[in-house]
Amino acid sequence: MTVIAGRRISPQNLGSAYDRFTVTPYAGALGAVIEGVDLSQDLDDATIAEIRRALIENQVIFFRGQDFTPEQHLAFAKRFGTLNQHDQVKGMEEYPDIIEVRQEPTDTRNFGGAWHGDVTYLPEPPLGSILYAREVPPVGGDTLWSNLYLAYEDLSPGYRAMIDPLTVVHTPALIYGTKSMDWSKDSSMNSSPTEAAHYEVEHPLVRTHPESGRKLFYVSGAYTPHFKDQTEEESAPIIDYLMYQATREPFTCRWRWQKGDVAFWDNRATLHYALNDYHGHLRVMHRVTINGERPAR
Ligand code: SIN
Numbered sequence: 001m002t003v004i005a006g007r008r009i010s011p012q013n014l015g016s017a018y019d020r021f022t023v024t025p026y027a028g029a030l031g032a033v034i035e036g037v038d039l040s041q042d043l044d045d046a047t048i049a050e051i052r053r054a055l056i057e058n059q060v061i062f063f064r065g066q067d068f069t070p071e072q073h074l075a076f077a078k079r080f081g082t083l084n085q086h087d088q089v090k091g092m093e094e095y096p097d098i099i100e101v102r103q104e105p106t107d108t109r110n111f112g113g114a115w116h117g118d119v120t121y122l123p124e125p126p127l128g129s130i131l132y133a134r135e136v137p138p139v140g141g142d143t144l145w146s147n148l149y150l151a152y153e154d155l156s157p158g159y160r161a162m163i164d165p166l167t168v169v170h171t172p173a174l175i176y177g178t179k180s181m182d183w184s185k186d187s188s189m190n191s192s193p194t195e196a197a198h199y200e201v202e203h204p205l206v207r208t209h210p211e212s213g214r215k216l217f218y219v220s221g222a223y224t225p226h227f228k229d230q231t232e233e234e235s236a237p238i239i240d241y242l243m244y245q246a247t248r249e250p251f252t253c254r255w256r257w258q259k260g261d262v263a264f265w266d267n268r269a270t271l272h273y274a275l276n277d278y279h280g281h282l283r284v285m286h287r288v289t290i291n292g293e294r295p296a297r
Contacts, residue, residue, distance in 0.1 A: 020047045023054050023061075027253035030147040030270065032058035039076050039262060040068035048079045051264075055128065056211045060145045060253070060265040060272075066132065067260060070095045070286065077130050077288040084126050084289040086119065088176035088197055089183075090190040092286075101131070101274075101285040102188040103141075109187040112274035115146070115247050118267050118289055120220040121170035121201050126267045127292035131285050133261045140278030143263065144254045146271045148216035151246040152206070163217060163238065164297075166205040167228040172197040174222040202228055207295040209268055216269055217242055218295060246271055268292060 021036035032054060037047065054061050068076070074097055077083060083097040089111075092098045101111050118129050131143075152160070174180060176197035183191040205227070207218050218224075219242045226235035255263060265272060267289075 018050050018054065020050045023058070025058070026062065026255075029150055029251045029253055030059040030145060031062065031253040031255070032060075033062045033064070035064070037063065039063060039066050040072045042075070043079070052080065055264055055266050056209075059147055059149075059270045060255075060263060062255060063262040063264075064258065065260045066262045068132070070098055073098065073130065073132055073286060073288055077290055081127055081290040081292070084119065084122075084291045086289070087122070088172050088191055088194070097288060099287045099289075100190075101283075101287055103276075103278075103283045104188050105280045105282055107187045108279070109181070109183070110274055110276035111183075111187065111189050112143075112272065113276045114221050115243060115271045115273045116221040116223060117218075117271050119172070119223075120203070120218065120267075121172045121199075121223050123201050124294050125170075125203075125292050127290045128265050128267045129287050129289045130262060130264045131287045133257045133259055133285055135282050135284035136257045136259050137278035137281035137283050140275060140281070141283045142254050142256050142275050144252050144273045144275070145265055146247050146252045148218070148246055148269050148271065149209075149212075149214045150251045151242075151248070152216045154251075155245065160206075163242070164206050166238075167202050168205045168219065168224050168239075169200050169202055169226055169228055170220060170223050171200045171225065172223065173199075174225060203295045204297045206297065207268070208297060210293055210296070212269070214269075217246070218268075219243055219246060220271065247273070268295075 021034050024033045026033050085096055086099055089099050092100050103110050118126050178193050180193050182193055183189045205217055206215055208215050226232045
């Protein structure tokens with residue numbers, strides 16, 4: 001496979017300049033740092049529209065040095081759509097729309113520690129998530145994202161033609177079902193194995209992004225165990241290859257968190273991975289997730 005690293009701008013988003021803030025590309029494949037906007041403020045519609053465009057063009061956008069309350073975090077997220085309450089992880093007591101991604105110094109398991117998209121097993125998977133760093137370890141705890149457009153576009157025409165018609169089954173069962181590891185034993189996440197996680201949803205493997213118009217393949221680690229009408233064993237060679245392709249280094253970026261950082265990713269065009277390399281230290285992030293739409297070919 002020829003890996004052509006580097007972002008490409010979609011026909012709908014021609015990469016025109018931004019008026020409200022500066023947008024600096026962060027890595028060759030995806031990501032941009034936005035400077036000159038305070039997310040705690042009630043931002044005007046034009047600023048929100050530019051943030052949305054920056055998200056679609058860069059797949060993940062980062063803001064440094066933000067200081068906002070849970071209410072302000074929720075208010076900002078609501079400008080992009082309705083909010084999603086995680087069906088398998090309980091939200092914060094006072095703020096059920098916020099998941100506290102918390103790792104205590106004694107925890108051994110981390111949340112998000114494998115390549116995945118957030119809750120892709122929903123009939124209408126999220127548009128994106130907004131993650132705010134409240135406590136970060138002195139070193140480690142980085143998050144990586146990958147650009148699913150580039151991963152798809154880099155495939156040979158023959159391979160794309162083979163995968164284009166496939167339908168893939170998404171399910172929370174392997175992570176949150178009765179045979180999964182119990183989060184309450186080795187982590188601070190508020191989730192326990194449940195029968196309710198044993199459901200399946202079908203999505204087109206190759207979807208067209210509703211805003212950029214670009215195509216990508218929509219696999220999501222343990223949430224996508226097999227194709228429709230195929231066993232896991234039969235599906236594995238293609239799914240494993242697509243996960244490998246989706247997470248090759250030239251298609252990724254890696255963010256080193258500082259307290260007060262915000263990352264906002266397009267969950268329809270990226271996978272992400274939270275590193276678990278800071279044992280003995282506290283890391284606390286607040287995640288708000290915005291509802292999306294049913295994927296279409
Ligand atoms: C997640 O998968 O949403 C967690 C990401 C992180 O904690 O870096």
